[in-house]
Amino acid sequence: MAVEQQSGTSSPGRIIMLADCQSFYASVEKAEHPEYRDLPLVVAGDPERRSGIILAACPIAKSFGVTTAERLGDSLAKCPDLVIIKPRMQLYIDVSMLITRIYQSFTDLVEPYSIDEQFLDVTGSLHLYGSPEELARMIQTRIQGELGIYTRFGIAENKILAKTACDNYAKKNASGIYILPKEGLPGTLWTLPVGKMFMVGSRMTRHFNAMGLETIGKLAETPLEKLKLMMRRKFGKNSDINAELYWRIANGIDDSPVRPGTHEVAPQSVGHMMTLPHDYGRLEDIKVVLLELTELVCQRCRGKGYMGHVVSVGCMGADYDRPSGFSRQMKMMDPSNVTNQVYRAAVELLLRHWDGRPVRKVGVSLSQLSTDDEYQLSLFDPHREKTMALERATDAIKRKYGDATIVRAVSITPAGQAQHRSKKIGGHYK
Template sequence: MPLNKVIMLADCQSFYASVEKADHPEYRDLPLVVAGDPERRSGIILAACPLAKSFGVTTAERLGDSLAKCPNLVIIRPRMQLYIDISMRITNIYKSYTDLVEPYSIDEQFLDVTGSLHLYGSPEELAHHIQTRIQAELGIYTRFGIAENKMLAKMACDNYAKKNGSGIYILRKDRLEETLWTLPVAKMFMVGSRMTRHFNAMGLETIGKVAATPLEKLKLMMRRKFGKNSDINAELYSRIANGIDDSPVAPGTHEIAPKVIGHMMTLPRDYQRLEEIKVVLLELTELVCQRCRGKGYMGHVVSVGLMGANYDQPTGFSRQMKMDDPSNVTNTVYHAAVQLLLRHWDGYPVRKVGVSLSQFSEDGEYQLSLFDTKREKTMALEKATDALKQKYGDAIILRAASVTLAGQAQHRSEKIGGHYK
C-alpha cells in the first residue's frame, strides 16, 4: 500500500566523528572519538565512531572511562564551525531533491518528498540515491527513516534504519501492530529512562500497550501518577504511540521571532572586583546587541544575572529593568546593565554572568530624541563593526577592556556553543 505522504528523517551516523574520519583518511580503520581536550586527555565524549562504540565507548561518558575501555583511542578536539559547514552542505543536497526540508538538529533533518518522488522512483530508491551521493561527496553515512508523518519517520530511523544493513526503513502505519507496537516503551519517541519506569509501573511495558489504552483511561492513570495536570501529556503519548502526527515538514519552522535574546557564560575563575565584572558585562552586552541587530530587533527590557560558584550557598541576583526607549546600541544597554549590577550585586565572588534583552520592536522604527544627536552615527558604526565581525570573526575588533586579564571575548571568539571552532 503506498504512503499517503512520503516523509523522511535523514540522520548522519556519528556525525562529528564521521566528519573527522572523512577529513583524516589515515584514521579510517581506527577507533575515533571527538572529545573536549585531547592534550589533557580529559572531557566528555561528544561523538564516537562505530568502531569505538564496538569497544563499549558511549557518547556523553568521560574520556578517561573511554580510554580504559579502548587505550588506543584516537581523540580529536571538536571543530564546531567545520561541522556546521558540513551540515549546511548536506542540507543543500537535500534541497536539490525537495524544497521541503526542515532541520531537526545539526545531524538530523526531515524531508517531505511527496511531490518529487515520481522523478526518482520508490521511497527506498530515492533514499538510497541520496545516501550514496552524500557518501561520495562528503564521506558521511546517512540513515533514512521513512513514513507518512514526521513522528513515525523519526521512530523508523531510530529503531530500524540505524540497526539494519541498508540504513533505510519504511514504517507503515497499517503495520504498526507487528512492528512498532512490539517494541519496549523505552523505544518510543520522547520517552526517557524516568518515564519508562513510570510506564512500566503502570503496566504499560510496550508501545503497543500505550497505543491500546483508551485515552480517557490513560489520562486517569497519569493523573493518579503525576497529578491533575497530566491530560496534555497523556494525549501526547497516546498520539505518539498510535503514530498520529499532523505537523507538516516546514522549512524555517525554528526561525520564529524570539521572545528573549541573551547570553550567559561561566567564568574561568571567581571574579571578585567590580571592574572585572563590568568587563564581562560589557562583552556580553555587546554580543547580545550584535545578535539583536542581526535580527533587526531592539529590546525594551534588559536583564542581568550573576551567580557564585557555591551552589550549596547560592549568591548573586537576577533582575531586570525597562529602559526609557528600546535599543540595540551596546553602550545604551550596557549603561542599564551596570545600573542593575550596582543596585543588586551582593559583593560576593561571581562565577557566572548573563545578559539578555526582551520586549522587542523592529529596529527600523524608533523614537527620535532631541538630546541624542549621535544615535544615527552610533548605529551605523555598530552595524559596520558587525559586518566586519561577520566576515572576519568576532576577534577582528575588540574593545580595550577585552584585552585585560578580565576579558573573555578573545577566548570566546574561538568557540561555538562552548566548543572550539
C-alpha cells in the first residue's frame, strides 16, 4: 500500500524514464583522460583535416560556443586551446553497453534508443527504491561514480513525454531530473515554440508557423480532423498519418511499450554504403569497391542466416550540386548469400546503369530476405557447396581475427577500401 501512496500523486499507470548521457563521446574521453578534465575537449571526425566535423563537445567547449556537427576549423576559431580527440567508436559502444547493464540492475525493461539514450520502464521495480526521483538520482550517482558520465532523466507516464521531459527540461535544470505529468502540459510543454517538439525540424517548424501553429499547445489544441485538413492542403492527402503523429506527440499520447528485444527484429534488407576517399572514374576501380561491399553484405547475411532475393546497387556522383548516378535493383534467379552470385548481379546492374561519370559513393543491399536453412539447388553452379564451405571458413576467420585478416586479392589494389574500412565503425575510427 505504501507504494501506491508514494506514486499516487502523479498520474497512475506506467513510469517511464528516458536516460540521456551528457556529451557522451566527449564524456567517455574525459573519463579516460583525467588530465583533460578542466579543459575544453571535442571528439572530431578527422582531426588531421580542418574540415572534419565535431561529433561531440564537452560542456566547457560548448561554453566557448562550440557546437556539435560544425567544422573543426570553425571551432578552433572560437576556442584555439581546444583538445581534439579522434573518435573511438568501439569504446563508446562498450561503455554504452556497461550503462545498459547498470540500468538493467534496476529494471529488466531497458530499451536502447541510441548510443547515449535509453528508455527504462520502472513501473514494476520502483517500490524497491522509493520515488521515481529518488531512483533516478540513485542511477545517476552510480553511473557518475562508476563511469564518470553525467546522465539526465526525463520521467513521465509514457515514452514520448519522458523523451520530451528530458530534452526540454532535464537537460537544462540543475538536478538533471525532471518529472513531466500529463496534467501539467498546459503550463509546461504547451507554452514552448513548436520547433522544440520531438520530430519537428526546422522545415516543419516553418510549415507549422505558416499554419498559425506557433506553439506546441496550439498544435495540441487543434482538433485532429482539422489538423489533417490543414496538412493535406500543404502536403497532399498522404499526410494524414503524419498529422496524427504530430498531434499525438503534442498531446503526449503514446502507448508504445519499452521493448528490450526491439533490436532483434528481422531486417527488411541488409545493406552497406561507402563514401570513397576520392572520385572513382574507372570501371575496374568501381568494381573493386562493389565486390568489397557485396562481400560485407553477404557476410552479414550469412552471419544472421538470411538469403536475399533482390540486389540493389546505388552510385552517386561527386558533385552534390549537380547530382548524378543511379540506384537500381534486380531480382536474382534464386535467393542467395553467396558473394560471387550476388556480385554477378551487382556488376550487371552497374554495367547497365552507370553513365561513366565519376562516382563518390557506392552502396549495395540485399532485400526480400528469407532464411538460409533451405535453398534451391542450382543446375548452373555445381560448385555452390564448395563456395559455401569456403565462405563459412573465411567468415569464421574474420569473426575471430578481424575483417582485414583475409581479403580478396583486388582489395590490395589502390582502389580497395576493405582494409581501411575494417578499422572503422559508422565511418569513424574504432
